[in-house]
Every structure is written in C-alpha cells, then in structure tokens.
Amino acid sequence: MEIIQPSDQNDNCIIEMKNITKVFPGTKALDRASLKLRKGEVHALVGENGAGKSTLMNILTGQFFMDEGKIFMGGEPLRLSSPEEALKKNIVLVPQELNLVPEASVAENIFLGNEIVRSGMIDSKATRNKAKEILKILNVEIDVTQPVKKLSAAYQQLVSIARALAYTPKVLILDEPTSVLTNVEAKNLFQSMKLLKQQGTAMVFITHHLDEVMEQADRVTIMKDGKLVEEVPISEITKDKMITKMAGKKVQKLQRVKRNVSDEIFYEAKHLSRAGEFEDISFNIRKGEILGVSGLVGAGRTEIFKCVFGITQSEPGAHIYIEGKEVEINSPISAITHGMGYVSEERRHDGITPGMSVMENLVLPSYGQMLTHGLINYKKAASVTNQYIKKMSIKTASRETLIKNLSGGNQQKVIVARWISKGVKMLILDEPTRGIDVNAKDEIHNLIRQLADQGVAVVVISSEMDEVLALADRIMVIHRGKVSGFIDDVDMTTQEDVLKVAFQ
Amino acid sequence: MNKIIKFFKTTAGMVLIVTLLVGIAVQIATNNFFTAYNISTLTRAASFVIIVGFAQTIVLLTGGIDLSVATIGSVCGMANAIFMVQYGMNPFLSIFVTTLFGIPLGAVNGFFITKFKLTPFIVTLATMEIYQGVVYVVTKGMPITGMPDSAGNFADGVIGGILPNIVIMVAVICTILTIMLKRTRFGRYIYALGGNRSCAKIVGIPTERIEILVYCLSGLLSAFAGVMMSCKLESFQATIGESWQMGSITAAVLGGTSMLGGFGSVVGTIIGGLLTGVISTCITLLRVSSYWETIVTGVVVLIALLIDAVKDNEAFREKFSRRFKSRKKRTTYE
Numbered sequence: 001m002e003i004i005q006p007s008d009q010n011d012n013c014i015i016e017m018k019n020i021t022k023v024f025p026g027t028k029a030l031d032r033a034s035l036k037l038r039k040g041e042v043h044a045l046v047g048e049n050g051a052g053k054s055t056l057m058n059i060l061t062g063q064f065f066m067d068e069g070k071i072f073m074g075g076e077p078l079r080l081s082s083p084e085e086a087l088k089k090n091i092v093l094v095p096q097e098l099n100l101v102p103e104a105s106v107a108e109n110i111f112l113g114n115e116i117v118r119s120g121m122i123d124s125k126a127t128r129n130k131a132k133e134i135l136k137i138l139n140v141e142i143d144v145t146q147p148v149k150k151l152s153a154a155y156q157q158l159v160s161i162a163r164a165l166a167y168t169p170k171v172l173i174l175d176e177p178t179s180v181l182t183n184v185e186a187k188n189l190f191q192s193m194k195l196l197k198q199q200g201t202a203m204v205f206i207t208h209h210l211d212e213v214m215e216q217a218d219r220v221t222i223m224k225d226g227k228l229v230e231e232v233p234i235s236e237i238t239k240d241k242m243i244t245k246m247a248g249k250k251v252q253k254l255q256r257v258k259r260n261v262s263d264e265i266f267y268e269a270k271h272l273s274r275a276g277e278f279e280d281i282s283f284n285i286r287k288g289e290i291l292g293v294s295g296l297v298g299a300g301r302t303e304i305f306k307c308v309f310g311i312t313q314s315e316p317g318a319h320i321y322i323e324g325k326e327v328e329i330n331s332p333i334s335a336i337t338h339g340m341g342y343v344s345e346e347r348r349h350d351g352i353t354p355g356m357s358v359m360e361n362l363v364l365p366s367y368g369q370m371l372t373h374g375l376i377n378y379k380k381a382a383s384v385t386n387q388y389i390k391k392m393s394i395k396t397a398s399r400e401t402l403i404k405n406l407s408g409g410n411q412q413k414v415i416v417a418r419w420i421s422k423g424v425k426m427l428i429l430d431e432p433t434r435g436i437d438v439n440a441k442d443e444i445h446n447l448i449r450q451l452a453d454q455g456v457a458v459v460v461i462s463s464e465m466d467e468v469l470a471l472a473d474r475i476m477v478i479h480r481g482k483v484s485g486f487i488d489d490v491d492m493t494t495q496e497d498v499l500k501v502a503f504q
Numbered sequence: 505m506n507k508i509i510k511f512f513k514t515t516a517g518m519v520l521i522v523t524l525l526v527g528i529a530v531q532i533a534t535n536n537f538f539t540a541y542n543i544s545t546l547t548r549a550a551s552f553v554i555i556v557g558f559a560q561t562i563v564l565l566t567g568g569i570d571l572s573v574a575t576i577g578s579v580c581g582m583a584n585a586i587f588m589v590q591y592g593m594n595p596f597l598s599i600f601v602t603t604l605f606g607i608p609l610g611a612v613n614g615f616f617i618t619k620f621k622l623t624p625f626i627v628t629l630a631t632m633e634i635y636q637g638v639v640y641v642v643t644k645g646m647p648i649t650g651m652p653d654s655a656g657n658f659a660d661g662v663i664g665g666i667l668p669n670i671v672i673m674v675a676v677i678c679t680i681l682t683i684m685l686k687r688t689r690f691g692r693y694i695y696a697l698g699g700n701r702s703c704a705k706i707v708g709i710p711t712e713r714i715e716i717l718v719y720c721l722s723g724l725l726s727a728f729a730g731v732m733m734s735c736k737l738e739s740f741q742a743t744i745g746e747s748w749q750m751g752s753i754t755a756a757v758l759g760g761t762s763m764l765g766g767f768g769s770v771v772g773t774i775i776g777g778l779l780t781g782v783i784s785t786c787i788t789l790l791r792v793s794s795y796w797e798t799i800v801t802g803v804v805v806l807i808a809l810l811i812d813a814v815k816d817n818e819a820f821r822e823k824f825s826r827r828f829k830s831r832k833k834r835t836t837y838e
Contacts, residue, residue, distance in 0.1 A: 311706070336708040350702035355766045356695065364696055365707040367689045375687040418707070 012039040013075075014202050015060070015091075015171055020069035022055055022226075024405070029055040031226040032069070037171060037202040042193060044205045044213040044234070047223035047246055048437035050395070050407035053206050056223070057173050060204075061093045062086035087114075090170040094161050094177060096206075096435065097348065102149035107131035109148050110163045134162045137195060139188040153180040161189070165196075172196065173204040176435060178212060190216050208437060210239045222246055247439055256470045257449060258491065261289045266457040267340075267426055268321040272314045277303040278481035285426070285457045290448060292472025292490070293461040294498050300481040301461045302345055305428050308459075309342040310335040336365065341419030345430035345461070347408065351415050354404035358396050359385040361403045362414050366422045388417040392447060409440030416447060426457040433467060445471060465498060477501045515760030515812045516772035522808050523779045530786045537789060540666045548660065550781030551670040552729050556748040557755035557773040558681055559725035562718055564756050565685075567698040567765025568617065568624035570722045574748035575635035576609045577730025582639050584731045585648040585740035588655060595655040599735065603728045609635065610723020614716035632749070639742050649739040659735035670732060674774065677725070681770045694718060698765025754780060754805055760812075779804070 015037040022030040030052045037043055045053050058064040060071065062080035071078040073089060080086050086093075100109050107124075110131045116123045131144045140158050148156060157180050164172055178186040193203060193216065205217055213220055213234070220237060222229040222245045229245050268284035278300040285291045293301050306312050310329040320327055322338050329335050332342070344350045352361055363370065363381045370380045385399045392413045396406055403411055412432065419427050429448070433441040448471060452458050462468050468475055475487040477498060485501040487493050511517045531537035556573050563570040584602040587593040593601075609631075616627045661669045685691035693714045696704045704711055729748070734740045758776030761768025780801055787797050 309706075332706055333708045333710060342706055344706065350700070350706050353696055353699035353703050353766070355699045360692070360696075364692075364703075364709075367692060371689070375683070376689065376692065378687075 014039050016072040018070050020066045022066050029226055034228050035221055040197050040200045041218040042203045042205050042216055044217035044220040051223040052226040092164040092167045092169040093173040094164045096175040098156050100148045103147055105145050106159055107144040109159055110166050114166055134165050138192045154185050171202050175206045210242055214239055261473050262287045270319040272318045283476055287457055288452050288455045290452050290458045290471050290473050292468035292475040294468045294475055295478035299478045301478050302430055339425035341424035341427045343415050343429045352403050352411055357400045358403050358414055359399040362418050384421050388421055392417055409436040428459045430461045516775045519758045519779050519808050520775045523782050526782055530789055534789045544662055544666050544668050546781050546785045547671050548668040550777050551674045552733055553751040554674055554774050554777035555729040556726050556752040557777050558770050559722040560752035561756040561761050561770050561773045563722045564761050565694050565698045565768055566718050571628040571749055572632040573726040573752055574745045575632045576606055576723050576726040577745045578639050579635045580605045580727035581730035581734035581744050582740050584734050588651045589648055595652050599731055602731050606723035606727025607720045610719040614719030618712040618715050647739055647741045651738040655735040656738040659732045678770050695766055
C-alpha cells in the first residue's frame with residue numbers, strides 16, 4: 001500500500017486532495033484526481049460534464065466517500081464521513097440546484113441547520129439581523145421575513161449563497177453560481193467574492209462560463225475523464241487553451257449555420273394571456289424553422305411556452321391554429337396529439353423519471369406505438385432505444401442503466417430523443433443546454449438543426465445570447481411578459497441588438 | 505444465474521433469505537415446520553394478506569397509500585354473506601358480484617384524490633372509517649352465519665392435501681398483475697406516475713385516469729380478499745381482516761416496494777406476506793404465547809428493513825466497515 005504524504009506547506013495551502021479515486025458501478029468517476037486550494041484564492045474548477053468535478057466536490061464536502069486517496073487540511077489528514085463533519089470544518093458547498101425550504105422565511109433559510117440559539121430557543125431577532133448582515137456582504141437588500149418562494153430564482157440562488165456564508169466558510173464551493181443570475185447580480189456576486197478573498201476564504205468556482213473564469217479566478221484546475229489535466233495560475237493560460245485541454249481536442253466556437261425555411265406556418269397563437277405572467281402574446285412558427293426566444297430571466301418566456309404546451313391554460317380570448325385549423329390545447333395530452341413535444345428547463349423536476357432506465361425514459365410517450373396484441377413489445381422499444389443511443393451518441397453503460405446515473409448532457413439527449421423518436425412536428429426546448437459542457441452543447445445544437453431540416457418546427461428558449469444567435473432563424477424577444485419584437489435577419493444581429501429590442 | 509444473484513441482492517431477496525432462515529431454525533428446533541400440513545396451513549393463512557398486499561402495492565407504486573383496503577374487504581365480505589344467507593343467492597354468483605362491489609368503493613377514493621387533489625392518506629383514512637361504520641350499522645355488530653358449504657370448500661379447499669385453492673388464486677392474480685405491470689401501458693404508467701408525477705404529465709400520461717383506475721383495482725382486490733375470507737369462515741363478523749390494513753403495507757414494503765412510489769413488484773409482496781405468515785406460524789409451533797406475535801413481527805420487520813437500508817446506503821456501510829476496521833487495527837497493535 002502506498003503512503004500519501006501532504007506536499008510542502010509553504011504556499012498557504014489550506015486543502016489538499018491527493019490521488020482521489022472513486023468508482024461507481026460501471027464507471028470510474030475519479031481516477032487519481034488532485035486539487036490544491038490556497039488561502040484567499042478563487043480556484044476555478046473546469047471540465048466537461050462528467051469530468052468528475054461534482055464528484056470531487058461531493059467527496060470534499062463529505063457526501064461521497066473516496067475509494068482511494070487522501071485529503072489534508074492544513075497538512076493534517078482529514079476524514080469526512082458526513083456532510084455535517086465537513087460543515088464543522090467550515091467546508092461549505094453551494095449546490096447548483098436550489099436547496100431551500102420554500103415556505104420558510106429568508107432569514108430562517110439562511111440559518112437552517114445552523115440556528116442562532118439562546119437558552120434553548122431560536123433567537124429570531126438575532127437571526128433576522130444576522131441574515132441582513134450576511135446579505136449585505138452580497139449586496140442584496142430584501143425583506144428577510146418573506147418566504148423564500150416569493151423570490152425569483154436569482155434571489156433564491158443568492159439566499160443559498162448567504163446560507164453558506166453563515167457557516168463562516170474557510171472553503172467555499174460555488175457550483176455554477178451564476179447560471180440563474182442576471183449580469184448585474186453576477187457582478188455583485190463577484191464583488192462579494194473579492195471581499196471573501198481578502199478575509200482569507202478559499203473558493204472553488206465551478207462554471208462552464210470560461211469568460212468568468214478568466215476574469216474572476218486566480219488559478220484554474222482542468223479536469224477530464226476523472227483525471228487532473230493541469231493546474232495553472234490564470235495568468236499563464238488563455239480561454240482557447242483551456243477549451244482545448246478540457247475537450248482534449250480543439251472545439252469550434254458556436255457557429256451560425258444559414259438554413260432555408262419553408263413558408264408553411266405550422267403553429268400560430270393569437271392573444272395568449274395569463275394574469276401576472278404574460279399578456280397578448282401572438283406569434284407563429286413555420287415548418288422547419290428554429291424560433292429563438294430571448295429575454296431576461298423572469299420575462300415570462302418559460303410561462304408562455306408552458307401555456308403553449310397546455311400545462312397551463314390561457315385566459316379566454318386566445319386562438320390557436322395548427323396548420324391553419326383552429327384547435328384547442330388544454331393539456332399536454334392534447335398538445336401531444338397535435339404533434340408537439342416539450343423539454344422543460346428543469347430536467348430533474350419534470351424531465352426525467354430518475355428511477356427508470358434510459359430505455360423507459362426514452363420510449364415513455366411512445367408506448368402506444370409499440371404494442372403487439374395490447375402488450376408492450378420490448379424488442380421494438382430496445383431497437384428504437386439502441387438506435388437513438390447510437391445516433392445521438394448518448395454515453396450510457398447500457399439501455400437498462402438508470403437515467404439518474406447519466407451525466408446532465410446525456411440525460412438531456414435522452415429527453416430530446418424521447419420526442420424525436422415519437423415523431424413530433426413541433427418541439428419546444430427550454431434552456432436545452434443549461435449546465436451542459438461545450439462539446440455536448442455542440443452536439444445538441446447539431447441535433448436541433450437536423451431536426452429542423454426534417455421539417456420540424458423548433459422553439460429554443462435560451463438565456464445564452466450566443467446560443468440563440470447561433471441557432472435561430474428568427475428571434476422573438478420577450479420583455480416583462482410582452483413580445484417586444486421579432487428579429488428576422490439574425491445573421492446581421494449582435495447581442496446588443498437583441499438587448500436593444502428588449503428594452504426599446 | 506446472474507439474474508438469480510441480482511434477485512437476492514434486492515429487498516425481496518433478502519427477505520426471502522430471512523424467511524427461509526427463520527423456517528430452518530424452527531424446523532431444527534421443533535422438527536415440525538416443513539411438513540405438508542404446516543406449509544399448507546401457513547400459505548392458506550398468508551394468502552389473504554398477500555392479496556390485500558397486491559392492492560396496496562399497486563397503490564404504493566403510484567406514490568399513494570390505501571388505508572381503506574381492510575374495510576372495503578369487510579363491506580364486500582358482509583354483502584357476500586348477506587346475499588348467500590338472506591337471499592339464498594348462488595354462492596359463485598354472489599362471490600362474483602360482491603367482489604365487483606370493490607370497484608365503486610375504490611373509485612370513491614380515486615375520485616376525491618384526483619378531482620379535489622386531496623392527500624391519499626387522509627381520503628382513505630376517512631373512507632376506511634365510513635366503510636367500517638357501514639358494516640357496524642348493517643350488522644349491528646352481530647355475526648352472520650350459515651353460509652353454504654360449497655363456498656367454504658371453494659375458499660378453503662386443498663388439492664391433494666398440500667395445494668390450497670387460495671394459493672392457486674394468489675398465483676393467478678400475481679401472474680395477471682405482473683403482466684399488467686410489466687407489459688401494458690397502464691402498468692408502466694403506474695410506475696411513471698410514482699417515479700415522477702410532473703414528468704408523467706408532460707409526456708402525456710392521463711395521470712388522473714390512471715390514478716382512479718389504480719384505486720378501483722385496489723378496491724377490487726381488497727373486496728376479493730374480504731369475500732374469500734367470509735367464504736372460508738362460512739360466516740361474517742365485523743372484525744374480518746382487521747389486521748390487513750397495516751399487514752398489507754408491511755407485506756408490500758418487505759417485498760421491496762417503495763413508499764415513495766415508482767419502485768416495487770407484486771412478486772416481492774408475496775415474499776413479504778410469507779415472512780409475516782411464517783413468523784406467526786413459528787410462534788405457534790414454538791408454543792410461545794400468541795400475545796408475543798406482534799412484538800416479534802415488528803422486530804423482524806425492523807431488522808429486515810435495517811439490513812436492506814445498510815446494504816444500499818454507502819454512508820452506513822462506510823461507518824460500519826470503518827468501525828470494524830479500527831477495532832481490527834487496535835487488536836493488532838495490542
């Protein structure tokens with residue numbers, strides 16, 4: 001057995017993870033990975049989906065156990081057997097998925113599990129004041145007594161960061177903290193990170209936005225396939241080099257492809273309205289067209305298309321036409337019978353059924369097409385699944401693997417394949433590439449184009465402007481629940497133009 | 505071969521091993537366990553809770569719960585007794601008709617749960633009380649006796665001294681339900697509903713219809729158990745099937761069905777039901793006071809589920825193995 005010793009301690013090292021190996025059934029998630037965190041640094045951790053970043057962080061925060069390797073904190077070996085122990089050592093994670101109690105107040109959420117207690121009772125006054133103080137570090141001023149469910153996703157994210165700060169972290173791990181934040185809020189967060197840095201907090205910053213890495217991080221650790229590729233100071237690397245190292249091969253920037261679209265209108269909506277969400281939305285989409293939907297987070301994009309797919313109902317006065325005929329869509333079932341499919345922005349909430357296999361998740365809406373004598377023909381289901389696993393290069397051990405064991409990008413591919421294999425005529429994709437790495441993103445973009453080339457009308461809702469600009473044939477810009485304009489000539493459009501339309 | 509190993513790693517597999525071990529232990533102690541008479545008595549007794557367990561399993565799979573299973577059985581068993589004794593109805597016709605009564609009784613649960621979005625626990629708790637009340641109002645707590653022997657022979661008969669009729673019925677129902685759950689759209693939708701309700705809605709599954717049907721099916725199976733029980737006893741008492749409500753949940757959960765929905769099987773429920781049956785038989789064979797039965801059952805259930813939890817939980821396993829390792833280390837140093 002080899003003995004792992006901590007490295008020399010002369011460079012302010014606070015945490016050192018050495019030669020960490022972690023095996024999951026069927027995959028080696030980490031293969032002798034290492035990470036070194038120094039006092040008062042922002043350490044970016046980058047890599048594709050499935051590179052092992054989250055696994056490594058889950059080990060550091062006591063959620064998983066490593067099979068091999070050692071962790072040292074200030075030179076002393078550290079054994080963590082539960083998340084509580086990690087918290088006691090002031091190692092705190094802000095997870096990517098929100099993890100708040102919606103009914104509880106902001107202040108209660110911030111001190112959840114970490115309550116301020118005076119003589120056996122929770123001191124609510126001190127809790128409120130402390131909560132305000134912490135939120136001030138993040139430059140957030142909100143009423144701390146309101147329930148968290150009243151806040152937007154962005155503010156909820158800031159509350160969960162505040163909760164981490166309540167543990168006075170020595171090591172703070174931020175997993176995709178900016179994915180739901182607007183630019184202003186992200187800037188505020190970066191300011192607060194600088195403040196924490198001065199106080200000596202070591203921060204791990206996981207993100208797919210390499211621009212943010214270049215601007216905010218002091219050092220970067222690049223991972224690929226569970227292994228450490230390189231650890232360098234940020235001044236010694238460029239964004240392109242980073243991408244090359246992450247992918248192992250050179251990846252092209254998002255490229256726009258010019259496409260021809262038919263004139264036939266597939267779907268048309270007139271005067272869709274829902275009080276408090278959006279009003280008087282009218283638009284159409286043609287066969288084979290990719291309609292980009294842009295706008296700030298919270299503008300009502302998601303809500304509009306939930307209504308289009310029949311998950312919610314429009315107020316009276318709306319008219320829907322499919323291929324010129326007026327129809328009524330009042331449930332997902334009727335939307336599906338009219339040839340529509342929907343991939344939601346919250347994959348875990350309503351996209352996947354985690355305990356089911358890849359195959360079952362893929363064919364779930366198509367069972368009706370796979371019956372022999374009233375019974376499901378699994379041979380057919382298996383061949384369809386195999387076909388799409390191959391066609392869309394879905395990385396999975398087998399079609400029987402539970403979908404929850406796949407990486408986010410591959411789960412997304414399965415959900416998209418679910419509708420393609422059903423043979424939809426219109427597909428609504430809400431944030432199809434959120435939290436997905438560069439390579440998988442490119443693959444999904446190509447898939448969307450192929451789909452549109454076959455005549456499917458595709459709606460792509462995205463917060464990432466370059467994604468919309470690269471994909472869309474036409475852009476619908478939403479601002480505060482209203483259509484503020486359409487951009488027909490996407491080729492000549494820049495991000496500023498879209499913003500101008502939004503705010504005009 | 506692989507499949508067999510895989511099976512023994514599941515909850516149902518573990519419970520089967522525990523069941524066999526208990527049986528073997530009692531066989532060694534009394535030399536009286538693995539006899540044709542004992543096995544046929546044991547399985548005959550366990551079959552009723554297993555059938556109700558099937559009902560419970562299907563409801564649990566959707567993420568719901570049905571507390572009214574026992575009293576639906578009771579109402580239908582009572583109707584069966586009344587039809588045969590007071591109206592002189594043909595026994596087999598009566599069995600058929602009163603079993604079908606379970607469908608509307610279950611539909612009431614499904615209706616309130618889906619249309620008014622009420623919690624299954626509360627709705628079935630309420631209907632449980634109502635159905636129980638109906639039985640007491642109608643019978644005034646008096647037993648109904650004098651059912652024809654043919655009914656008794658049908659429910660309690662044993663083919664060749666070892667194979668009880670009711671066990672054949674369990675096997676047939678289990679086969680039908682397994683095919684339904686594994687090979688039909690309805691079955692897969694039940695799992696999808698329990699696995700992720702929001703996702704099920706988005707992929708176009710008629711969630712409300714499925715849910716109502718599930719409670720109807722649960723009512724039907726519970727009614728069958730109640731009707732067969734009244735036939736077996738050739739009489740009806742208001743206390744029939746009192747223990748089925750919790751017993752059915754125990755059987756389902758010991759069989760590996762998740763209380764959260766989306767995971768489990770009816771085959772597992774048979775194993776779960778057998779374990780509780782074996783325990784109660786063993787208590788009799790070992791001449792332990794029957795007052796101990798529920799205590800022992802509770803303890804065995806806890807142990808079985810504990811083993812299962814430890815097996816699937818990395819945190820527990822790590823803790824145990826570390827404790828074990830550190831103890832070993834200490835001994836080597838000393």
